[in-house]
Amino acid sequence: MSSKTSGPPHVVIIGAGVVGACCATYLQEQGARVTLIDRQRPGDDGASSFGNAGVLAPASFVPTPAPGMLAKVPGWLLKEDGPLSIRWSYLPRLLPWLVRFVRAGGDAVHQEKAADALAALHASTLDLHSRLAMEAGVPGLVAPIEYLHVYGSEKAYAEAGRIQTMYRERGVDFEVLGRGELHEAEPDLASHYVKGVRIKGQGRTLNPGRLIRAYVDRIVADGGELRLTEVTGIEASAGRVKAVRTGDGTIEGDAFVLSAGAFSRGLADRLGLDLPLDTERGYHVTFPDPGVTVSHVVMEAEGKFVANPMEMGLRFAGTVELAGVDAPPNPRRAEAIERLAKRMYPKLRLEGATRWMGRRPSMPDGLPVVGPSPRHENLWLAFGHGHTGMIAGPTTGRIVAGMITGPMPNLDVAPFRADRF
Ligand SMILES: Cc1cc2nc3c(=O)[nH]c(=O)nc-3n(C[C@H](O)[C@H](O)[C@H](O)COP(=O)(O)OP(=O)(O)OC[C@H]3O[C@@H](n4cnc5c(N)ncnc54)[C@H](O)[C@@H]3O)c2cc1C
Numbered sequence: 235m236s237s238k239t240s241g242p243p244h245v246v247i248i249g250a251g252v253v254g255a256c257c258a259t260y261l262q263e264q265g266a267r268v269t270l271i272d273r274q275r276p277g278d279d280g281a282s283s284f285g286n287a288g289v290l291a292p293a294s295f296v297p298t299p300a301p302g303m304l305a306k307v308p309g310w311l312l313k314e315d316g317p318l319s320i321r322w323s324y325l326p327r328l329l330p331w332l333v334r335f336v337r338a339g340g341d342a343v344h345q346e347k348a349a350d351a352l353a354a355l356h357a358s359t360l361d362l363h364s365r366l367a368m369e370a371g372v373p374g375l376v377a378p379i380e381y382l383h384v385y386g387s388e389k390a391y392a393e394a395g396r397i398q399t400m401y402r403e404r405g406v407d408f409e410v411l412g413r414g415e416l417h418e419a420e421p422d423l424a425s426h427y428v429k430g431v432r433i434k435g436q437g438r439t440l441n442p443g444r445l446i447r448a449y450v451d452r453i454v455a456d457g458g459e460l461r462l463t464e465v466t467g468i469e470a471s472a473g474r475v476k477a478v479r480t481g482d483g484t485i486e487g488d489a490f491v492l493s494a495g496a497f498s499r500g501l502a503d504r505l506g507l508d509l510p511l512d513t514e515r516g517y518h519v520t521f522p523d524p525g526v527t528v529s530h531v532v533m534e535a536e537g538k539f540v541a542n543p544m545e546m547g548l549r550f551a552g553t554v555e556l557a558g559v560d561a562p563p564n565p566r567r568a569e570a571i572e573r574l575a576k577r578m579y580p581k582l583r584l585e586g587a588t589r590w591m592g593r594r595p596s597m598p599d600g601l602p603v604v605g606p607s608p609r610h611e612n613l614w615l616a617f618g619h620g621h622t623g624m625i626a627g628p629t630t631g632r633i634v635a636g637m638i639t640g641p642m643p644n645l646d647v648a649p650f651r652a653d654r655f
Contacts, residue, residue, distance in 0.1 A: 245269070246489070249272060250446070250450055252283040254493035255453065258631075260634070260635035264639035266489075268458040269458070274462070276446055282592040282593055284446070285443065286624055288438050289438055290436070291625060293356075293436060299336070299600045302393075317536070317538035317552070318538075318553070321556065324556065324557050327558065334599065353404050355625075360378060363628055364437075367445060369452060372444065372445060376437060380434055380436060381432075382411075382420065382433070382533065383430065384578075385428060394535055413427075413429070439624065442624060465478050468490070468492075468501055474610060489613075495623075496594065496596075510597060511617060512596055513557075514555070517551070517553060517571055518550065519550050520544070522587075523583055526548070526581050528542075528548060537578075539552025547586075548582070550574075550575040602623075604634065604650040
């Protein structure tokens, strides 16, 4: 990177979700001076990093756009509690993204390459988060756990055979549980579940919002700057970013990182970067006094949501709503998760539940953008991690820090280039 000042570079990072916080942490570790900007307190509920399912699973590398998905969509949309909903008024704006998404799902070669790229990006998640959590003074917020996919019918299990093939080909340690073993492993699970797939060596966080807050607190304690203000624009000329405009005036820097999650698109558009970022919104419901025991992170394979016992209670989180970043939350989507959670754990106590909607930042090919801006020599892009941003955050931070200050982690970053579209 060419720097206009001598001494350590001053890197300005837009967005302090898991991605921005991890970029700042590793940049600071490499001697950079960092300024993190967020319009809200890091880890608060406007960030996707606040309310997610907390899964830190290296094995979550199967790309979201999947073969055969198109055939299932009508059934999903017709079901009141289905895993997918679309706000029809948003469809005209969504269409170009959707076409690319469907195309990526039908491309077998892309599927394999994308799974390899995500497997590399996710491989060290548990080690890296464990180290970051330890250094941030919250070691108890990251823990190893086994991940259990549960199937309510033999048909649903058979349909997921492709995922097991991808696991086998990439050395994932898993076992298939028959009905008896499944209910022995998770005794409170409803009796209609017939099969489970238990994946070893995975991880989770017990509170994603508090974890990110701790990461940012550590950055500040180590001399980094946190500015709580909205970024309203980015000033660039002659292929260089000069400064970001905020509610509190302009902030200059030597290098800039755009990591504003699903909101990155608005800022990127204004820089002339035409990147197909959209959002797959998801919901959570957390039950503070659930009255059931859950010993794994449990994935309801057909409902496409996860149950994770957290310090705030038992959280059920997932599903997809395609409605853009600006539409208000749809309470019916959270109510659907609540009904499905009760069906999954019939003894679940529903009192005191809290609900939340978050915006996954999603690229249509299922891979994030991590790398230099195609049009600016001192701007790096780090967004679009979709369903797995918590998992991918630390390695994304290492890549961005490696590109700005060195050294680069040992993995192929070509699949994440911004100019692939
Ligand atoms: C229901 C649900 C469940 C999920 N479960 C998991 C899971 O189990 N595991 C997993 O790995 N991932 C999961 N995810 C995905 C994960 O949460 C995201 O991929 C990840 O949090 C994205 O992080 P980010 O830092 O890119 O964006 P965010 O966390 O959204 O952070 C972006 C930040 O930028 C700030 N910002 C935006 N615009 C501006 C602006 N103009 N000025 C100043 N600040 C701005 C925002 O305030 C925000 O703090 C889930 C997501 C959802 C919705």
